[in-house]
Amino acid sequence: MATAMAGMKMRQPWGLADFLFTYAMWVVMMIGMMAGSAAPVVLLFAAAHARRDSRRLPLIVLAFGLGYLLAWTGFSLGATLAQWLLHRAALLSPQMALHSSQAGGGVLIAAGIYQMTSLKRACLRHCQSPLGFLMARWRDGLAGALQMGWRHGVYCLGCCWALMGVLFVVGVMNLAWVALLAGFILLEKVGPAGVTVARVAGAAMIAAGAMLLAAVM
Numbered sequence: 001m002a003t004a005m006a007g008m009k010m011r012q013p014w015g016l017a018d019f020l021f022t023y024a025m026w027v028v029m030m031i032g033m034m035a036g037s038a039a040p041v042v043l044l045f046a047a048a049h050a051r052r053d054s055r056r057l058p059l060i061v062l063a064f065g066l067g068y069l070l071a072w073t074g075f076s077l078g079a080t081l082a083q084w085l086l087h088r089a090a091l092l093s094p095q096m097a098l099h100s101s102q103a104g105g106g107v108l109i110a111a112g113i114y115q116m117t118s119l120k121r122a123c124l125r126h127c128q129s130p131l132g133f134l135m136a137r138w139r140d141g142l143a144g145a146l147q148m149g150w151r152h153g154v155y156c157l158g159c160c161w162a163l164m165g166v167l168f169v170v171g172v173m174n175l176a177w178v179a180l181l182a183g184f185i186l187l188e189k190v191g192p193a194g195v196t197v198a199r200v201a202g203a204a205m206i207a208a209g210a211m212l213l214a215a216v217m
Contacts, residue, residue: 014084022083025172026076031069033164033182034156037189038068041130041152045145048134056142063142067149068156075157079164083172096172101216104169108209111162115202123158124198127189160185166205 014022046061086092091099098104114120126133133155139147163181170177184201188194 014087019080019084023076023080026079026083027073029178030072030076030164033178033185034068034072034160036182037127037186038152038156040190041127041133042068044130044134045148048138049145052140059142060145063145064149067146067151068153070146070150071153071157075161075164082168086168093171095174096168097170097174098168101212105209105212105216107165107169108205108212110209111165112202112205112207112209114162115198115205119158120162120198121195123155124188124194126152126155127159128194156189159189163201 042061042065045064046057049060050057083092083096086098091103093099098107130152133152134148137148137151139145163185166181167174167177184197188197188201191197
């Protein structure tokens with residue numbers, strides 16, 4: 001009965017409340033998945049600014065964090081729009097996973113290829129070296145802190161946006177996969193072998209995508 005009701009709901013067009021709920025879900029998911037890996041640079045920024053101007057430290061750190069939030073909420077809006085379009089095209093299951101094995105395989109292969117690119121490595125370097133980022137990109141004041149948070153948040157997205165696409169294959173509401181991807185993102189950014197981990201995961205995603213495509217041929 002629950003599955004049938006969910007299926008009926010999936011065939012209904014979204015209203016504004018559905019869109020806003022889905023957007024809020026993506027924002028919360030993004031914060032939960034990315035906050036752990038962003039913590040080192042936030043702590044370093046706070047420590048560096050405490051030596052410069054400790055009186056405004058809470059406001060400055062808040063502005064830095066808001067920069068991250070702007071980047072993450074912007075991505076969440078894009079993910080929500082993608083989910084809405086897939087819903088309209090009747091390509092999502094009640095678990096919000098792609099119905100089509102071809103589409104799912106294509107998403108996995110594209111995400112796996114991105115894991116191997118120079119852009120991925122460049123973004124990962126910035127995330128793995130927060131001190132280097134702060135020294136090269138330092139800006140004073142509240143506006144500067146907001147700009148720095150935004151820039152580093154964009155680098156974080158450059159590392160992880162393709163991984164988020166995996167959720168459209170396994171199910172956007174699949175909390176086990178959300179937790180697994182959050183742990184993987186942390187391992188990539190904080191672990192000593194992040195580039196190797198990214199490449200291995202990329203190869204695994206390409207293989208899984210190829211298997212999905214082969215199953216329907």
